Amino acid sequence: MIIYEAQTEVRERLEAERAAGRRGAMVGTSGGTHEGHLSLVHRAKQECDHVAVFWNSALKLEWAPGAVLSYTRDMERDAALFEAAGVDLFYVPLRHDLCRRLSATFIAMPGMVAHLDGMPEGANMELLVTMVLTLLNIAGPCTTYFGEKDWQQLVMFQRMAEDLRLPSRVLGCPMLREPDGVAFSSRNTKLSAEQRAAAPTLYRGLYAAAEAIKAGERDAKVVTDLVKDLLRPVSSPDYVVAVEADTLRPLDTLTGEVRLLASATTPLVDNIGVTVPA
Amino acid sequence: MIIYEAQTEVRERLEAERAAGRRGAMVGTSGGTHEGHLSLVHRAKQECDHVAVFWNSALKLEWAPGAVLSYTRDMERDAALFEAAGVDLFYVPLRHDLCRRLSATFIAMPGMVAHLDGMPEGANMELLVTMVLTLLNIAGPCTTYFGEKDWQQLVMFQRMAEDLRLPSRVLGCPMLREPDGVAFSSRNTKLSAEQRAAAPTLYRGLYAAAEAIKAGERDAKVVTDLVKDLLRPVSSPDYVVAVEADTLRPLDTLTGEVRLLASATTPLVDNIGVTVPA
Numbered sequence: 001m002i003i004y005e006a007q008t009e010v011r012e013r014l015e016a017e018r019a020a021g022r023r024g025a026m027v028g029t030s031g032g033t034h035e036g037h038l039s040l041v042h043r044a045k046q047e048c049d050h051v052a053v054f055w056n057s058a059l060k061l062e063w064a065p066g067a068v069l070s071y072t073r074d075m076e077r078d079a080a081l082f083e084a085a086g087v088d089l090f091y092v093p094l095r096h097d098l099c100r101r102l103s104a105t106f107i108a109m110p111g112m113v114a115h116l117d118g119m120p121e122g123a124n125m126e127l128l129v130t131m132v133l134t135l136l137n138i139a140g141p142c143t144t145y146f147g148e149k150d151w152q153q154l155v156m157f158q159r160m161a162e163d164l165r166l167p168s169r170v171l172g173c174p175m176l177r178e179p180d181g182v183a184f185s186s187r188n189t190k191l192s193a194e195q196r197a198a199a200p201t202l203y204r205g206l207y208a209a210a211e212a213i214k215a216g217e218r219d220a221k222v223v224t225d226l227v228k229d230l231l232r233p234v235s236s237p238d239y240v241v242a243v244e245a246d247t248l249r250p251l252d253t254l255t256g257e258v259r260l261l262a263s264a265t266t267p268l269v270d271n272i273g274v275t276v277p278a
Numbered sequence: 279m280i281i282y283e284a285q286t287e288v289r290e291r292l293e294a295e296r297a298a299g300r301r302g303a304m305v306g307t308s309g310g311t312h313e314g315h316l317s318l319v320h321r322a323k324q325e326c327d328h329v330a331v332f333w334n335s336a337l338k339l340e341w342a343p344g345a346v347l348s349y350t351r352d353m354e355r356d357a358a359l360f361e362a363a364g365v366d367l368f369y370v371p372l373r374h375d376l377c378r379r380l381s382a383t384f385i386a387m388p389g390m391v392a393h394l395d396g397m398p399e400g401a402n403m404e405l406l407v408t409m410v411l412t413l414l415n416i417a418g419p420c421t422t423y424f425g426e427k428d429w430q431q432l433v434m435f436q437r438m439a440e441d442l443r444l445p446s447r448v449l450g451c452p453m454l455r456e457p458d459g460v461a462f463s464s465r466n467t468k469l470s471a472e473q474r475a476a477a478p479t480l481y482r483g484l485y486a487a488a489e490a491i492k493a494g495e496r497d498a499k500v501v502t503d504l505v506k507d508l509l510r511p512v513s514s515p516d517y518v519v520a521v522e523a524d525t526l527r528p529l530d531t532l533t534g535e536v537r538l539l540a541s542a543t544t545p546l547v548d549n550i551g552v553t554v555p556a
Contacts, residue, residue, distance in 0.1 A: 104387050105441035106387070109384070110384075112382050130442075134442050137442055137444055163383035165416050166415055
């Protein structure tokens with residue numbers, strides 16, 4: 001695994017790999033790498049020939065011109081995990097060598113962001129999409145993998161790639177769960193013992209709701225209330241909503257491809273998909 | 279010259295050209311092709327190995343799913359001009375075969391668009407930038423050429439490409455002028471005889487202003503008033519402004535790389551660059 005700090009070198013290396021006929025994959029991380037990230041790497045290695053991991057530091061740096069950061073212990077820890085997993089290239093944008101000035105260009109997805117009203121995910125979403133687009137432009141044509149745990153961002157990245165006719169594909173991977181059902185997340189380490197004990201309720205609530213839909217329930221409010229009722233004794237529901245899976249449009253009547261999104265004991269998030277029979 | 283109507287075929291052809299080691303160029307047109315467009319083609323042929331012309335019909339169609347348009351007489355006329363100029367590929371997106379739904383993704387450049395306040399160019403600028411980004415994503419890494427006549431859009435396209443780390447370069451080409459100094463534009467055909475007779479005043483006014491700056495004038499208002507005074511007897515100035523050339527920021531004191539932008543007898547636009555001595 002080669003570690004790159006400079007943009008021009010990464011771009012050239014990945015161009016060379018493609019020129020040699022190798023299918024490229026890109027996986028992003030913001031640190032705190034866990035089994036979930038590694039499952040993305042494993043899938044990338046199965047489907048592609050060259051796997052690059054990009055450190056998504058952009059939002060923190062805001063691509064500040066001339067900024068030079070230090071290689072941190074966090075990065076060292078993550079690098080070791082990625083090397084062991086067979087990653088070919090690890091790009092940590094420590095030197096913003098091509099950045100002469102702060103960015104004046106942003107992605108706007110107003111229609112979809114409106115569906116994130118009331119969710120913490122909404123606040124930075126367009127900046128996040130802008131950053132992923134920028135990283136994909138550095139990576140060049142590739143397949144990029146994201147976990148389904150953060151459903152909203154996955155759908156928005158996919159829509160952005162489709163709308164802008166990107167030469168890259170954005171694929172979602174099923175989330176990994178601990179044995180008690182709690183989805184892997186770098187946020188799990190921040191939970192108190194009490195919060196962690198209550199965490200499985202989130203998945204159990206979503207699962208129960210999915211079963212209710214399969215049993216015939218079509219009223220979105222009945223289903224989301226079911227989840228909230230299950231959550232309330234042990235945690236505070238942040239939001240529970242049933243949406244159209246590929247547009248994030250909130251539903252009143254459940255039909256087609258539905259995604260149930262929930263957040264509780266902030267910052268835990270989880271979701272489950274249900275195909276409503278015609 | 280091969281004419282393409284479908285996106286996947288264009289993308290594949292241009293990928294093949296690059297794989298064969300040919301440097302690609304892209305020039306856009308919205309129809310009404312004239313000497314100005316052809317000068318972009320000539321420069322592209324000098325600097326690159328393969329020249330593609332893309333018809334920018336996107337804004338009219340708004341990428342409507344399933345839309346099928348007819349090849350018009352306008353396109354036939356332009357195709358003949360491009361063929362004669364040695365263009366290799368002419369892409370007219372008549373069949374939006376990869377467009378499943380209307381776009382939900384747009385470019386926003388709020389800081390720079392704010393500088394276009396009061397100019398007609400401001401209204402659709404971000405949609406235009408979004409469209410150019412999309413066409414560049416279809417074209418793949420290339421050099422794309424725009425005339426300097428529409429200075430604001432040129433600067434915004436360049437900034438977008440820099441900010442988003444596009445693998446393509448956006449180059450501006452000096453505008454071509456009629457013998458009496460009037461910049462080539464598809465709009466010129468829409469002028470009445472009287473308006474066409476008055477048109478050279480726009481360039482003469484900008485040229486006089488540039489000379490004043492070279493002679494030592496540093497007050498932007500004095501210089502823009504000079505242009506307006508020269509214009510008023512024969513046409514109605516729409517706007518005259520002195521800006522920082524690569525940011526479009528309006529200047530009060532003239533310094534560095536300055537661009538004087540003017541529009542009169544709408545829809546004529548013109549501009550001139552001045553490097554203010556240190």
